[in-house]
Amino acid sequence: MLSNKKIILGVCGGIAAYKAIELLRLLTKAGADVHVIMTRAAQEFIAPLTFQTLSSNPVHTGLFDLIAEREIGHISLADRADLFVVAPATANIIGKIASGIADDMLTTTIMATKAPVLFAPAMNVNMYTNPIYQDNEQKLRRLGFLFEAPVSGTLACGWEGEGKLTSPEAIFEAAVTVLADKDLTGRTVMITAGPTREEIDPVRYISNHSSGKMGYALACAARRRGAQVLLIAGPTALPDPAGVKTVKVTSASEMHTEVMARVAGCDVVIKAAAVADYRPQVRSSNKIKKNNDSARIELVKNPDILAGLGMMDRGSKPGPFLVGFAAETDGLAENAAKKLNEKQLDMIVANDVSQPGAGFNVDTNRALLLFKDGSRCDSGLMSKDLLADTILDHIVAQLAKR
Numbered sequence: 001m002l003s004n005k006k007i008i009l010g011v012c013g014g015i016a017a018y019k020a021i022e023l024l025r026l027l028t029k030a031g032a033d034v035h036v037i038m039t040r041a042a043q044e045f046i047a048p049l050t051f052q053t054l055s056s057n058p059v060h061t062g063l064f065d066l067i068a069e070r071e072i073g074h075i076s077l078a079d080r081a082d083l084f085v086v087a088p089a090t091a092n093i094i095g096k097i098a099s100g101i102a103d104d105m106l107t108t109t110i111m112a113t114k115a116p117v118l119f120a121p122a123m124n125v126n127m128y129t130n131p132i133y134q135d136n137e138q139k140l141r142r143l144g145f146l147f148e149a150p151v152s153g154t155l156a157c158g159w160e161g162e163g164k165l166t167s168p169e170a171i172f173e174a175a176v177t178v179l180a181d182k183d184l185t186g187r188t189v190m191i192t193a194g195p196t197r198e199e200i201d202p203v204r205y206i207s208n209h210s211s212g213k214m215g216y217a218l219a220c221a222a223r224r225r226g227a228q229v230l231l232i233a234g235p236t237a238l239p240d241p242a243g244v245k246t247v248k249v250t251s252a253s254e255m256h257t258e259v260m261a262r263v264a265g266c267d268v269v270i271k272a273a274a275v276a277d278y279r280p281q282v283r284s285s286n287k288i289k290k291n292n293d294s295a296r297i298e299l300v301k302n303p304d305i306l307a308g309l310g311m312m313d314r315g316s317k318p319g320p321f322l323v324g325f326a327a328e329t330d331g332l333a334e335n336a337a338k339k340l341n342e343k344q345l346d347m348i349v350a351n352d353v354s355q356p357g358a359g360f361n362v363d364t365n366r367a368l369l370l371f372k373d374g375s376r377c378d379s380g381l382m383s384k385d386l387l388a389d390t391i392l393d394h395i396v397a398q399l400a401k402r
Helices: 015-031 050-054 073-080 091-097 106-110 124-131 131-142 169-179 215-222 254-263 305-310 330-344 384-400
Strands: 006-011 031-036 081-089 116-120 151-154 161-163 189-194 230-233 245-248 268-271 278-280 300-303 321-328 347-352 368-371 376-378
Touching: 006 015, 006 050, 006 106, 015 031, 015 050, 015 081, 015 384, 031 106, 031 384, 073 106, 081 091, 081 106, 081 169, 081 300, 091 116, 091 131, 106 347, 116 169, 116 376, 124 131, 124 161, 161 189, 169 215, 189 215, 189 245, 215 230, 215 268, 215 384, 230 254, 268 384, 300 330, 305 321, 321 330, 321 384, 330 368, 368 384
Parallel strands: 006 031, 006 081, 081 116, 189 230, 189 268, 230 245, 268 321, 321 347
Antiparallel strands: 151 161, 278 300, 347 368, 368 376
């Protein structure tokens, strides 16, 4: 997600400096070229060699570091950066930048850059709530600096409250969001995700192996790209994506109700959920006892949400761009094309769930994308995060043709 992006990671002196190691790992894993600047105080907590080993780049600690012949270190880094991330950001560094002080490698580089700067503050709760600090933060926000707020918890000093550095994952997500193209700004995107559960009795249900990972990846990617995102999710073990309105449902009928009630005003609908085709005709109010060697459960069809969306009366205006998913084990292209046409979709994402790394409960996927105009694209095997952006790239391109 961050290929060809140069990120400067500033590490300040605080016990939370150890979390910057995990943040560095996330950034480099996503393809970023990360250069670390450490303050003198930060070096009291972690040795520069740790960051140098993980980033494969020299760590900058002195104001007069030279990167190459005739290059002044802080100017060169400032010019090359796509993004600055300061984590942990102390009250001291934020106060300096707010006051225009540039007296070390980190402050001079920040003052010299035109790249966006993202601060992740970490400090004692009384420092964080101090009016002087709060004024400094508000001043920087007004000037366009970005902040990923700390969380409440037990602090290293023994106090309890706000000031604890947020998770490396949250800072990473904020960094990716800053760098993402905002080509879905002004669009409303509805996404369904996960399985549905069709109850047999209070103990048992019919469901499938969907983890919801693909739908959640799409929701996160759409939000990063500026969309207002509504996620309607069946039962999953995934945390709600930040910045996304999430509606939880259990059954196919509940998902149908929520989708149809909220579809008006949506520009894009992506039906990534694995919705059960059938439900028990009768749901027993008590647990069904094991009395016989065999049992029979009568099933009835669930409402076809995707078909219902495709058949909506769109009037003179084009309705939402409608994307379906098809999980197949054979006849991938044929079955997907049939579903695309029968359900009047604009696009379908088909994958062969029998293939390694391309089915349920994995972090990767391989999809065949088919479009209403007859074109198609094979994504190849990739992470679900990358596939989410690939799908959205095609949606943005198709929307531009409308």
